Amino acid sequence: MSAQGFANSEQGDILEVSLEKIEGLLKGDYGVSKRTIGLLLLQGDDEITALAESREPDNMSEIKEIINYTGKHYVQPLSYIITLRRQEEASRITGIAVEHLPKANLAFREKLSRVMINPLTGVPILLFVLYYGIYKFVGEFGAGTLVDFIETGIFEKNINPWATQIIKPIIPWQAVRELFVGEYGMITLGVRYAVAIILPVVTTFFVAFAIIEDAGYLPRLALLIDRLFKKIGLTGRAVIPMVLGLGCDTMATMVTRTLPTKRERIIATILLALAVPCSAQLGVILSLLEGNPRGLTVWACAVSLVFLLVGFLSAQILPGDSPSFYMEIPPLRMPKLSNVFIKTYTRVKWYFTEIFPMFILASVLIWIGQLTGLFNLLVKALHSPMRWIGLPDQTAVAFLFGFFRRDYGAAGLYDMKKAALLNGNQLVVACIALTLFLPCIAQFLMNVKERGYKTGVAISVFVLFFSFSAGFLVNFILNILGVSL
Amino acid sequence: MRISDRAEEIMETLWVHTEEEKEEPIGLGIAKGEPAIEELWKSGHIKLIRDKIVLTEKGTSEGRKVVRRHRLAERLFADILDVKKKLVHPLSCEFEHLLHDGTEDNICILLGHPKTCPHGRAIPDGECCRKFKESVGKAVSPLDRLQVNQRGRVAYIQTRDNKALQKLMAMGILPGIPITLIQKFPSFVFQAGQSQFAVDADLASCVYIRL
Numbered sequence: 100m101s102a103q104g105f106a107n108s109e110q111g112d113i114l115e116v117s118l119e120k121i122e123g124l125l126k127g128d129y130g131v132s133k134r135t136i137g138l139l140l141l142q143g144d145d146e147i148t149a150l151a152e153s154r155e156p157d158n159m160s161e162i163k164e165i166i167n168y169t170g171k172h173y174v175q176p177l178s179y180i181i182t183l184r185r186q187e188e189a190s191r192i193t194g195i196a197v198e199h200l201p202k203a204n205l206a207f208r209e210k211l212s213r214v215m216i217n218p219l220t221g222v223p224i225l226l227f228v229l230y231y232g233i234y235k236f237v238g239e240f241g242a243g244t245l246v247d248f249i250e251t252g253i254f255e256k257n258i259n260p261w262a263t264q265i266i267k268p269i270i271p272w273q274a275v276r277e278l279f280v281g282e283y284g285m286i287t288l289g290v291r292y293a294v295a296i297i298l299p300v301v302t303t304f305f306v307a308f309a310i311i312e313d314a315g316y317l318p319r320l321a322l323l324i325d326r327l328f329k330k331i332g333l334t335g336r337a338v339i340p341m342v343l344g345l346g347c348d349t350m351a352t353m354v355t356r357t358l359p360t361k362r363e364r365i366i367a368t369i370l371l372a373l374a375v376p377c378s379a380q381l382g383v384i385l386s387l388l389e390g391n392p393r394g395l396t397v398w399a400c401a402v403s404l405v406f407l408l409v410g411f412l413s414a415q416i417l418p419g420d421s422p423s424f425y426m427e428i429p430p431l432r433m434p435k436l437s438n439v440f441i442k443t444y445t446r447v448k449w450y451f452t453e454i455f456p457m458f459i460l461a462s463v464l465i466w467i468g469q470l471t472g473l474f475n476l477l478v479k480a481l482h483s484p485m486r487w488i489g490l491p492d493q494t495a496v497a498f499l500f501g502f503f504r505r506d507y508g509a510a511g512l513y514d515m516k517k518a519a520l521l522n523g524n525q526l527v528v529a530c531i532a533l534t535l536f537l538p539c540i541a542q543f544l545m546n547v548k549e550r551g552y553k554t555g556v557a558i559s560v561f562v563l564f565f566s567f568s569a570g571f572l573v574n575f576i577l578n579i580l581g582v583s584l
Numbered sequence: 585m586r587i588s589d590r591a592e593e594i595m596e597t598l599w600v601h602t603e604e605e606k607e608e609p610i611g612l613g614i615a616k617g618e619p620a621i622e623e624l625w626k627s628g629h630i631k632l633i634r635d636k637i638v639l640t641e642k643g644t645s646e647g648r649k650v651v652r653r654h655r656l657a658e659r660l661f662a663d664i665l666d667v668k669k670k671l672v673h674p675l676s677c678e679f680e681h682l683l684h685d686g687t688e689d690n691i692c693i694l695l696g697h698p699k700t701c702p703h704g705r706a707i708p709d710g711e712c713c714r715k716f717k718e719s720v721g722k723a724v725s726p727l728d729r730l731q732v733n734q735r736g737r738v739a740y741i742q743t744r745d746n747k748a749l750q751k752l753m754a755m756g757i758l759p760g761i762p763i764t765l766i767q768k769f770p771s772f773v774f775q776a777g778q779s780q781f782a783v784d785a786d787l788a789s790c791v792y793i794r795l
Contacts, residue, residue: 112669113703171605174706179749183704186758199778216782218770322771322782329784335771423787425751428773428780 114180117141117169124162127154141166142178208431215319216428225320232307233345234385241303242296242382243389250295262286278466289462293455296510300382302447304346309442313434317342318426325424331410332366332417333358334424340367344375347450349542351375352549362419365558368550369413372542373562374406376534383509384530387516394527394584401531401573409565457541465500474499488532488570489578490525497529502537509533523584524577532570537563587627589681590620592650595629596680598639599647604705609636652708653688654680655701660691662702672702699740723795727765728772728788730795735764738776739794748790755781763793 121137129136129150139147140162152159166177173180205213214220263280270276280287311317317339325335337358344351348371355367376384388395414421468474481495497511512529515521521529537543537559547555577584594615601607612635615621621637624630629643639647657676661667667675683691689712692698697713700706724739738761743749757763757776766780767773772788774781 173704174700175704176746176749179753180704182753183758186756186760190760212780213766216767216773318782322773324770325782325784326770334784335782423748423751424771424782424784425755425787426782427755428782430780 113169113172114141114177114184117165120165121162124158124165125151125155126158127151129154138181141169142181143176212319212428212431215316215431216322218323221319221323225323228311228316232311233304233381236307237300237303237378238382238385241300241378242386245299245303246296246382246386249299250291254291254295259287259291274470277469278463281466283462283465283469285459285462285466289458292510293451293458296383297379297454297458298447298451300378301347301450302443304378305443305446305450306439308343308346309439309446310434312442313432313438315429315431318428321426322424322428329421329424330414331370331407332414332421333363333410334422336424336426337363337367340371341375344371344377345381346378346446348372348375348377349453349539349545350446350450352542352545355549360419360422362417363422365417365550365554366410366413368546368554369558369561370406370410372537372546372558373409373535373565374402376402380509380534383513384534387509387513387526387530391523391526391584394523394530397527397573397577397584398530398534401569402534405535405565405569453541457539461500461540484567488528488567489574490529490532490570491520493520494525494529498533498536501533502540502543524574524582527584528570528574528577531573532566535562535566535569537566587629588620588623591623591629592646592681593677594620594624595639595643595647596650596654598630598637599644599651602639603644603648604651609633609638611636648708649685649688650680652710653683655705655707656688656691656695656698657683658701658703659695659698659707663695663698669702724792725795726789727763727774727791727793728768728785730765730793732765732768734795735762736793736795737762739792741790742792743790745790748787751787752791755779757781757791763791 118134118137118141121140122133125133125136136147136151140151143166151162155162170177215224259280266276266280266286270279277284279285282288320342321335321338323335324338328334328337337355339357340351340354343354351371352368355364355371358364358367384398385395388398465474468477477499478495481498482492485492485495485498493515494512497509497515500511501509509530512521512526512533516526543555543559546558549555550558598610602609612621612632615637621630624643625632628640629646630637631640632638654676657679658672661672661675661679662669689710692710692712693716697709697716698707725736730736738757738759740759741749741752741757743752752758755776756779761776764775765772766775771782771784774783
């Protein structure tokens, strides 16, 4: 608040008098006016109170007394009284300076907004946005057309043979050569997956996300979905990390910081780790189940059911009050091309600098694992859980890859589908288990970083067991009902 | 028997001190031998407990009335008579003694049963306020009970939850702000001034709207 904020308050005003007294007692240098500090102290600002405690060794007890004394004069908290004064002053100024013409009709953007927030019309609009934004644009265009072009057209035809040609004469040892251009080589697998499969999918997702974000659709989606999210211990606010999770769960886990309580942050982290597939996975899963609408439906229902069920149960189990929802609804705007471009660019850049080394590392780890036989051991250990959920042994490789990059694993399945190693049921079960399976190593690290070692590890262990149980259950039900997808 | 102005002022101070600010009773100290104290003691408004002045039940009720008269007078001077703010307090100090049972309620009705004095302190409610609340209570309604497209101004915010108050304050939902309810389901969407907000039913029920 400016120094003139209370200039017209009367002399005998207890708030004004106290403020002046506090100003007189403040001796430290704060870089802003003493009045500002005084006002913040009166409003009980934690940070400034702590700061003043360290800088006013002599006067702080007296200042605190003044604040207590002032507080007793009002029924409501001082922060409220000060806000009221500020509001009065702001109204006085705008009253002089601003004139509002009465609007005859609702503007088009307002009409569109009303249609979006009305559940009767808003839910179809949401489905429309999901269908065209995610399924058509990210799934078909990004994961289909673009991936085909970059993977087949660029990598398989040009880069891979070229790299193999170059590496061969330089490195005579077969084992070391494998590190670069083998089946799991850094270039032939690591770079290919990162650039050819993940990059187009993630980029198209971030374009779609930036458009709906810039248009102002997200707050409208938040208010539409608040009631449902309350059931799973979250509020409409959590819709932003959740939708972002459809792009990249690791980034979304970081964004859970914006949720106001620890309880909400934990629930959101669990759900992101378990039941929100990232765009790279989504892309591969959509192409795996392409031409199998029944399979896609079973997958979508199972994953949504897990999302709601686990959310509901966590909300019951975790202590704490249920959160409250409030959000400003900004006017709808035509997305600006430059905004969309900059947002997409920064996100893709972040994603790529985070993920690219991870892919290379994954290639190296797999190479070491193969060389030492450790990898085979782990794959063998995974064979029984695979059989348990009705999948062929080879899927174990995809699942193990899955830990290094969740999408990596899905892409492994993709190779198996091409080789016709999986039938419809197995494909659906594998997709469900892999969607729910352990977060990729980057997300695992982010879980630990954001939620702390204990909670982060606990969430990951829970997810590991849950994914196999869910896969088992779906396989079991499909067999009992004699359904083949 | 009417008690003196001086005695009324002592009761006012005592009431604010012990009832409103919840402080320990004041010691007798320098007031010893003061005729007004003697008067209050004789008329049964105060008693002395270990040299501390304590209001009796009668004194508490009378002190509350004096405070009410004083703050109503302040409102009257500030809002209706447009007296310079510096003068509000001293004038009210004199005026409070002229108001007596009945007159103060008339002023309260005239002013529309204000809840706080110009300095923001609560005005103790009188019989007239209680009657008013019962009869016209329906003119003020919580936001979650409004009909879609119904409009009004924020009358007050009622919540014991400081966090909820902070959230509403952050949105600028303060007394006097014009509000139009846009939608009730699945969330409460409303226009407040030039902005739109969405809140859940819990928060909406804290905001009372004067229609």
